[in-house]
Amino acid sequence: MKVLKFGGTSVANAKNISQVKDIVGQTPGDQLVVVVSALGGITDLLLKTADLAASQDKGYQAILKDIEDRHIKAIQELIPIASQSKVLSKVKSELNILETLLEGAYLIGEITPKLSDKIVSFGELLSSYIISEFFIISQLDAVYKDSRELIKTNNNYGKGIVNFEVTNNNCQTYFNQSKHRITVLGGFIASSTQGNSTTLGRGGSDYTAAIISGILNAETLEIWTDVSGMYTANPKIVKQAVAIPHISYEEAMELSHFGAKVLYPPTIQPVLAKGISIHIKNTFEPKAPGTLITENRNGSGKSVRGISHVENMALISLEGPGMVGIPGISKRFFEVLSEANISVVFITQASSEHSICVGIPAVDAEKAVTVINETFEYEIFRGKIKSVKAETDLAIIALVGDNMKSHQGLSGKMFSTLGKNNVNIRAIAQGASERNISAVIKKEDVKKALNALHEEFFEENVKQLNLFVMGVGNVGSKFLHQIQQQKKYLKENLKLNIRVIGISNSRTMFFDESGIPLRNWEDLLVSGAKADKSKFYDQVQKLNFRNSIFVDNTASLEVSKTYSDYLQNSISVVTCNKIACSSEYENYAELKNLARKYNAPFLFETNVGAGLPILDTLKNLIASGDKVLKIQAVLSGSLNFVFNNFNDRVTFHDVVKQAQEQGYTEPDPKIDLSGIDVMRKILILARESGNRLAMDEIENKSFLPEESLAAINNDDFFTSLTKYEESFQALYKHAADKDSKLKYVAQFDEGKASVGLQEIPKGHDFYNLEGSDNIVLFYTERYPNQPMIIKGAGAGAEVTASGIFADIIRIGNF
Numbered sequence: 043m044k045v046l047k048f049g050g051t052s053v054a055n056a057k058n059i060s061q062v063k064d065i066v067g068q069t070p071g072d073q074l075v076v077v078v079s080a081l082g083g084i085t086d087l088l089l090k091t092a093d094l095a096a097s098q099d100k101g102y103q104a105i106l107k108d109i110e111d112r113h114i115k116a117i118q119e120l121i122p123i124a125s126q127s128k129v130l131s132k133v134k135s136e137l138n139i140l141e142t143l144l145e146g147a148y149l150i151g152e153i154t155p156k157l158s159d160k161i162v163s164f165g166e167l168l169s170s171y172i173i174s175e176f177f178i179i180s181q182l183d184a185v186y187k188d189s190r191e192l193i194k195t196n197n198n199y200g201k202g203i204v205n206f207e208v209t210n211n212n213c214q215t216y217f218n219q220s221k222h223r224i225t226v227l228g229g230f231i232a233s234s235t236q237g238n239s240t241t242l243g244r245g246g247s248d249y250t251a252a253i254i255s256g257i258l259n260a261e262t263l264e265i266w267t268d269v270s271g272m273y274t275a276n277p278k279i280v281k282q283a284v285a286i287p288h289i290s291y292e293e294a295m296e297l298s299h300f301g302a303k304v305l306y307p308p309t310i311q312p313v314l315a316k317g318i319s320i321h322i323k324n325t326f327e328p329k330a331p332g333t334l335i336t337e338n339r340n341g342s343g344k345s346v347r348g349i350s351h352v353e354n355m356a357l358i359s360l361e362g363p364g365m366v367g368i369p370g371i372s373k374r375f376f377e378v379l380s381e382a383n384i385s386v387v388f389i390t391q392a393s394s395e396h397s398i399c400v401g402i403p404a405v406d407a408e409k410a411v412t413v414i415n416e417t418f419e420y421e422i423f424r425g426k427i428k429s430v431k432a433e434t435d436l437a438i439i440a441l442v443g444d445n446m447k448s449h450q451g452l453s454g455k456m457f458s459t460l461g462k463n464n465v466n467i468r469a470i471a472q473g474a475s476e477r478n479i480s481a482v483i484k485k486e487d488v489k490k491a492l493n494a495l496h497e498e499f500f501e502e503n504v505k506q507l508n509l510f511v512m513g514v515g516n517v518g519s520k521f522l523h524q525i526q527q528q529k530k531y532l533k534e535n536l537k538l539n540i541r542v543i544g545i546s547n548s549r550t551m552f553f554d555e556s557g558i559p560l561r562n563w564e565d566l567l568v569s570g571a572k573a574d575k576s577k578f579y580d581q582v583q584k585l586n587f588r589n590s591i592f593v594d595n596t597a598s599l600e601v602s603k604t605y606s607d608y609l610q611n612s613i614s615v616v617t618c619n620k621i622a623c624s625s626e627y628e629n630y631a632e633l634k635n636l637a638r639k640y641n642a643p644f645l646f647e648t649n650v651g652a653g654l655p656i657l658d659t660l661k662n663l664i665a666s667g668d669k670v671l672k673i674q675a676v677l678s679g680s681l682n683f684v685f686n687n688f689n690d691r692v693t694f695h696d697v698v699k700q701a702q703e704q705g706y707t708e709p710d711p712k713i714d715l716s717g718i719d720v721m722r723k724i725l726i727l728a729r730e731s732g733n734r735l736a737m738d739e740i741e742n743k744s745f746l747p748e749e750s751l752a753a754i755n756n757d758d759f760f761t762s763l764t765k766y767e768e769s770f771q772a773l774y775k776h777a778a779d780k781d782s783k784l785k786y787v788a789q790f791d792e793g794k795a796s797v798g799l800q801e802i803p804k805g806h807d808f809y810n811l812e813g814s815d816n817i818v819l820f821y822t823e824r825y826p827n828q829p830m831i832i833k834g835a836g837a838g839a840e841v842t843a844s845g846i847f848a849d850i851i852r853i854g855n856f
């Protein structure tokens with residue numbers, strides 16, 4: 043004997059019901075009980091008609107018409123025309139009764155829980171009748187039975203308490219005499235001893251099936267639904283969740299208690315007592331193995347089995363200075379909640395007994411506050427207890443697993459994962475069985491928290507990084523290209539799954555929550571909304587993804603001003619824009635401080651030497667206890683290019699022009715030639731070495747004539763270069779005569795920084811610096827005479843993009 047239950051989606055329409063018939067038809071066994079839900083969504087619609095009618099809103103009629111249409115359509119598609127009239131007339135007469143009930147509610151303008159149950163019971167009544175007729179017509183040996191005649195409850199409308207004695211008798215008597223192989227029952231509905239329709243609570247069809255299984259000693263209970271089992275987290279929210287092959291009754295119970303809707307929590311009890319296994323299966327993928335729930339799960343020793351969550355929770359805390367002295371306070375507190383029919387999902391009590399805090403469904407919050415404040419009116423009046431308030435818009439998130447008690451450090455891992463992602467925790471509880479750890483968080487953080495925890499506990503290896511990229515010009519477009527090329531490698535080798543969620547240039551911005559396909563980002567970006575830095579930030583914040591990184595590939599002051607917003611939301615910042623780190627010292631220090639405080643890396647390796655690992659090396663030297671004594675460097679790829687190509691056969695003007703055209707200078711070449719760019723870089727190196735230095739403290743011995751420095755645009759600037767050609771040639775000749783080369787050198791020594799053109803003699807470390815290469819010499823306590831040298835290509839879009847990429851990977855490994 044087997045019991046098969048099919049949920050709302052499984053019987054939502056004729057096509058799905060046909061699929062159900064195939065599954066039932068292929069199930070072996072001499073006796074089957076098939077329990078069905080209402081057609082998907084009908085229960086909600088029935089409750090809505092009741093609500094509207096009770097508030098005297100005629101809108102209920104249109105919904106009633108929808109309900110009618112869906113049932114008639116199912117009949118017309120399932121039952122051959124010749125046999126339709128009997129089924130249609132029975133269904134229409136039931137719908138007429140429903141209409142009369144709703145009219146009554148509309149006229150009176152009120153609905154009682156008793157009438158609500160009566161109205162809502164039509165969903166399962168109609169579905170089970172239509173399905174049984176379809177089975178019979180399809181040559182299955184089936185019969186319809188009104189489950190209200192079998193399952194008896196008390197008068198607790200909305201969630202009747204089952205009278206097992208009477209129900210047991212009814213079922214034994216009925217099934218003993220039944221001559222049919224298949225019995226079709228409506229789930230969820232029952233009746234009181236007085237014969238009124240009752241229901242077993244939302245999602246209660248699972249419970250009906252479990253009650254029948256327990257009474258009839260079924261060999262197994264199959265729950266057929268729209269997902270392939272009980273998943274490691276709700277698969278609608280966590281894309282990476284997977285079906286759990288085997289799980290214990292207790293784990294399933296905890297997961298469903300904390301919101302895994304795939305199983306209605308009371309379902310376990312009747313089958314657990316008899317040791318009947320539950321098999322959760324997917325109606326739309328019958329071959330998938332699904333989840334088996336039994337007493338002894340085939341545990342692989344995994345500590346956390348699944349993660350659940352309940353949305354729409356409220357927290358209520360009872361606290362006050364006099365609480366310890368009041369006897370029986372917890373008893374009264376929980377009694378009053380129970381009398382008001384409010385289920386408590388979550389409890390914590392401070393060990394000092396100064397407060398009790400409970401999590402309850404948000405819909406009950408107002409009622410709870412009223413009854414609690416009434417109960418403790420005297421104590422509140424005497425100032426021993428504070429009057430309670432409800433905190434709403436919360437959710438509970440729970441880790442569940444039988445083996446959790448034997449693993450240390452799980453709660454630490456849970457809370458640090460949440461903390462890293464800026465998810466604030468309002469309350470924490472650990473079940474006495476140590477089978478769950480639960481935390482109350484803000485509802486808006488649920489998606490992020492679930493995904494971050496899932497990644498931590500189930501995807502051990504792969505970490506997802508979500509990028510928001512501003513600036514897709516020279517560097518940015520190369521960066522996107524590199525990500526596209528390396529995506530597969532990073533996933534397989536570094537276990538990093540990099541997704542670009544948002545991109546923007548100065549004209550438009552574009553977002554795709556599931557990751558922008560990088561093959562055609564350019565077209566997508568053009569189709570995006572008008573670019574707006576603050577709207578871009580709002581969107582990043584609203585999406586609230588875990589491991590979010592903002593990447594700035596612009597040279598914009600305005601963009602650099604938004605870093606603090608990102609960091610304060612635990613969103614990491616990676617930038618090749620030098621403005622922030624070379625701005626006022628306070629701003630630089632504040633950004634570093636925010637990064638520490640909010641656990642969000644702020645990385646800018648490409649600010650100095652493009653893709654060369656200069657800042658990272660410096661950071662490692664300092665972290666390991668070394669101290670920087672002196673820095674000497676050639677830090678401008680642009681200036682190096684210019685002086686490597688300048689001689690007495692070309693003009694200075696032409697060389698600078700060529701550098702500009704080949705992308706070796708900033709769009710405004712004066713920024714490079716005046717030394718400002720190099721000043722910024724030595725400033726950043728000095729600051730990262732632990733010195734408090736400002737831009738105006740750096741000495742700049744410029745080789746440019748006053749007139750060039752004062753040029754207001756590129757044309758004027760180039761004209762002035764031609765005008766002073768002779769002085770540039772003189773610089774060249776002076777050096778060449780001494781067999782020296784001109785290099786633009788930055789230096790930091792004894793707290794003082796300077797930049798300027800120098801004549802470098804043969805044999806010096808800088809002499810052979812080619813093309814646009816950079817070089818840095820770090821003289822430190824550990825490298826006092828022979829400096830630590832870093833040398834290589836220090837400019838160009840490709841290497842800069844790869845430097846940004848390296849920062850992203852650093853964050854991935856963080």
Ligand code: ADP
Nearest residue numbers: 049050051267268272273275276278302303304
């Ligand atoms: P039915 O109508 O078949 O009873 P339900 O809607 O009641 O189906 O339950 C199935 C749904 O439960 C899934 O579609 C999914 O959205 C939700 N769900 C929540 N948590 C989980 C989980 N851990 N595993 C599987 N499904 C879950």
Ligand code: ASP
Nearest residue numbers: 079085230244245246247
């Ligand atoms: N139809 C009912 C509901 O939607 C019962 C069920 O489907 O389990 O709550």
Ligand code: MG
Nearest residue numbers: 049245303304
């Ligand atoms: Mg359900």
